Amino acid sequence: MATKRIVVISDTQIPYHSPRHLKALVRFIGEYQPDELYQIGDLNDYPTPSRWSQGTRTEYEQRVRRDSETTKRVFLSPIRRVYEGPFGILEGNHDLRPRTYLSAQAPALAEYGPDFHFSKLLDFDGFGVDLIEPFHEVGPDTVLMHGHEIKGLSQESGKTALRHALKAGTNVVMGHTHRLGVMRTGIGYGGRRVVRWGFEVGHLMDPTHATYLGPGGVANWGAGFGILYVSSRHVAPCAVDIAPNGEFIVEGRVYGGVRRGAGGRFVKAA
Numbered sequence: 001m002a003t004k005r006i007v008v009i010s011d012t013q014i015p016y017h018s019p020r021h022l023k024a025l026v027r028f029i030g031e032y033q034p035d036e037l038y039q040i041g042d043l044n045d046y047p048t049p050s051r052w053s054q055g056t057r058t059e060y061e062q063r064v065r066r067d068s069e070t071t072k073r074v075f076l077s078p079i080r081r082v083y084e085g086p087f088g089i090l091e092g093n094h095d096l097r098p099r100t101y102l103s104a105q106a107p108a109l110a111e112y113g114p115d116f117h118f119s120k121l122l123d124f125d126g127f128g129v130d131l132i133e134p135f136h137e138v139g140p141d142t143v144l145m146h147g148h149e150i151k152g153l154s155q156e157s158g159k160t161a162l163r164h165a166l167k168a169g170t171n172v173v174m175g176h177t178h179r180l181g182v183m184r185t186g187i188g189y190g191g192r193r194v195v196r197w198g199f200e201v202g203h204l205m206d207p208t209h210a211t212y213l214g215p216g217g218v219a220n221w222g223a224g225f226g227i228l229y230v231s232s233r234h235v236a237p238c239a240v241d242i243a244p245n246g247e248f249i250v251e252g253r254v255y256g257g258v259r260r261g262a263g264g265r266f267v268k269a270a
Contacts, residue, residue: 004035006138006228010146010175010201013045013094014071016209021223022074024246024256025204030082032250034227037085038138040175040201041092041146044071044118049101064098068121076127088132091118092176093148138173139230147176147200155219157181161198171197171235173226178203180222182237199237201226224248
């Protein structure tokens with residue numbers, strides 16, 4: 001029976017992304033050619049306007065257009081050069097900052113809120129990207145969400161997603177926590193037993209930019225992404241760790257990493 005291979009990434013937080021990790025992932029997508037690709041929230045950080053910048057000089061910096069253009073240049077355009085398949089993006093709590101700020105701080109202009117939706121700022125239509133809604137069904141008994149939609153976070157990788165899964169009554173794939181891992185449990189008994197799991201797919205951010213969290217703020221973060229193997233009745237989640245040098249392993253093959261040629265010299269990726 002044929003299965004679909006679906007790649008799920010989250011929390012790139014552009015322009016605070018890790019360039020090495022993001023470039024390695026784009027190269028991988030071009031070689032792997034998944035059946036579907038999803039980015040499930042916080043594609044952009046939009047550090048201003050946000051509650052972290054409110055009342056500071058940063059609040060007055062005009063960065064929304066610049067940061068949006070950066071996302072097109074380092075993420076959307078490179079992916080579409082190597083991958084033409086189905087591509088869906090879900091809105092995260094950082095992605096919605098521009099229009100939230102507009103509504104809260106300039107209510108007379110709130111009618112223009114839709115123009116500040118990140119799907120418009122990033123030209124989803126032009127890139128052939130689908131805006132997906134929270135709890136998007138990605139396979140049998142399995143949904144995608146960002147994670148900010150339901151309150152409560154655990155510092156154990158996978159536990160927040162599992163809690164959401166048990167509440168929602170379906171397997172949950174999510175970002176938001178920046179943690180990478182799958183946690184599962186069995187519910188019911190006998191022939192009525194069901195295995196329920198939650199999957200947190202990590203991040204592609206450079207943690208040194210997470211200064212808003214304060215000292216020691218990146219507890220148990222995990223650089224990486226997820227792959228879902230989907231059949232007509234079943235979904236199998238797989239967490240993919242990305243090493244600091246950008247290297248990761250999928251289905252026994254090594255991707256990314258710092259490439260060296262003869263004499264140990266660095267080799268620029270094609």
